[in-house]
Amino acid sequence: MATPSAMPMSPSSRNLLWMFRSYQNKSVIWEHYEYMGKTKGNRYLEGLKTMDIAIALVCVLIAVENAIVLLAIWRNKKFHVPMYYLLGNLTLSDMLAGFMYMVNILTSGANTMNMTPVLWFLREGGVFIMLAASVISLLAIAIERHVTMVRMKPYQGNKQGRMFALIGASWVLSVFLGVLPFLGWNCIGMLDQCSTVLPLYAKSYILFCITVFSAILISIVVLYVRIFRIVKCNTQRLASVPQRKGLYRKSQKYMALLKTVTIVLGVFIMCWLPLFILLLLDFCCPANACKVLFNADYFLGMAMFNSLLNPIIYTLTSKDMRRAILRLLCRPCLITKDGQVKKIGIPFLECSTTIYPRISKT
Template structure:
């Protein structure tokens, strides 16, 4: 595309555009980053198959988490601390899907009609939702570790209050992290400090986010690694075959959690680091067309419900009962076993048939001087998280 002049040569004009909140500021930054190379005009951004795929991914994330959230809220009677953790994870993943859907629909030609504040809000809400999702995973891993490896006696109300307080803290930190560029940590008119992938974001801010997310990943890995060792040790001590089988399943779940997180987030970390430490010329040459990597990170929010929710029998019954009841209200009668399962879900939603109940079997093989305060229910298990 034909440029309107080098932005670096007209700082006064750039500052005037920034002060007035004009959308031409977006064009200047995208032009400097090389994101407009190959386009005849900024508006030449069509929908295309790739963006359609991104819309499909975000729609899958939204529908899947909406289903799980509705099932948990309406069908599960338990209000233990893990219930709030599951609701928090599902809600943050639902927001991630919605934010990414809005981001995709407002990208392309619409990008160059946005005011700078709207652009920062579009990207910031997506950063916030991704941060809320990872903070939720970290908090849940910490609670799993505290409950299973380092149990502390406390009343149910105290536990619930502490969990709700930490959930509120997760959302507060996520909102702050996502909105920092809108609040002033950006590179408006300071083009040499700008990212090539996110042309109005400062490389320093992106590095800060990468460090935060990398620390979260490392902490989650350490916590689940500790849980892994405990479960494996107790499984080896168990003399009964069913207990060993449940232990293996718990270990498989822990591995699924770690592998899914690393596979989905690892490429995004690598891409952002390449953007931060590579030159602008190198980034313009090699980092174009990498939007699918962000879609892969968002896809983690579709995998989370499968691991954190559907691996719990209690949540599975809640989802199945929710779906069957919906079909019955519409006058649709499914297979007999579906109706039977729906009835079972309605009558046994609060049962303690748990993916962490193997812990109760392990308890006899552990020489512990302390006493576990709470019975371990299905969604309080490693297998459900």
């Protein structure tokens, strides 16, 4: 009687088994870093350097700064309206981005070579997800402002679902983009297709991310340009109608807000464009061909700097938010007895405009 043979494995099962074993193999990390020429010198043999510690401290500042803004929003009921939900979502993603990048820095260097690919994907993917959430939150805010300002009226209570849909979609898309390498869109076993900046990521994945983020940036610019044109037209039209002075003043507030938007877009482009260019160069350059790719930490640090500036731009330019934060930090030394903000000698803050129009719960 013939002995029954084992069931043959399908190609897909063999691929999954091979991928699982590769994800647990520490030598994969060394193989990829060595192929890209990143093991030369003492970068991955020594511990943390002074620059690493300095960047980690900046990340702590990013996390603390954004945590203060979140606390101010949570403690003040006047901010418990849909208009501020997306602002809180942006602040949350920036805070988590600072925390995750700090973890990335503290586990870099020699610690990298002691990781399995699974841990490496978790480390890099965590930073990517939070940075992606920050960028996509900027797009969600642009969409919200487009709807609100074009209609020249705030969201009503029955529109809260749209806010939560934007927040949920931003995180779903961010997580989806971040886990793609872990799910198989990587270059393990295909060294010639690997990124130099992120040696386990496929170049095709890097190009895909550049395309997505560029599309997001273009969408933000298009939305704000359209807002500017419509609001400018409404301002000129309402100025000639005496009976519509209230709407004219509201339109003027929107125009003042667009000045802040210009700063937002300028800072965003200034912080992210160098990283976009570096990743595009990473896609085009073969291994060891472009030395600038070995200094990617500085370019990523500039992108992280955007998370440091976002709370300042999006909240401290709002008089209501600024007062809430100042009361939270130091009420006796920054708030007068009648509840007014003391003059602190910073013209930019004293003459700032309100990020969101005054709204009441309905």
